[in-house]
Amino acid sequence: xxxxxxxxxxxxxxxxxxxxxxxxxxxxxxxxxxxxxxxxxxxxxxxxxxxxxxxxxxxxxxxxxxxxxxxxxxxxxxxx
Numbered sequence: 001x002x003x004x005x006x007x008x009x010x011x012x013x014x015x016x017x018x019x020x021x022x023x024x025x026x027x028x029x030x031x032x033x034x035x036x037x038x039x040x041x042x043x044x045x046x047x048x049x050x051x052x053x054x055x056x057x058x059x060x061x062x063x064x065x066x067x068x069x070x071x072x073x074x075x076x077x078x079x080x
Contacts, residue, residue, distance in 0.1 A: 014051060026055035
């Protein structure tokens with residue numbers, strides 16, 4: 001906060017989290033600095049959302065891609 005800049009800029013940050021009921025979540029958030037009229041940083045704001053569905057969809061896609069690549073590699077090994 002001292003410098004008035006954040007190294008995350010406008011990046012969407014994605015991290016694992018745990019819901020208060022104990023189930024795992026994936027959250028995505030952005031961070032912004034709040035400034036007063038003199039451009040002095042007065043606080044930090046974050047927008048956080050549950051990103052679990054996107055994370056699970058991407059994980060399933062990666063698994064499927066790995067399966068297909070393994071199948072293709074095994075087919076290629078038998079071809080001379």
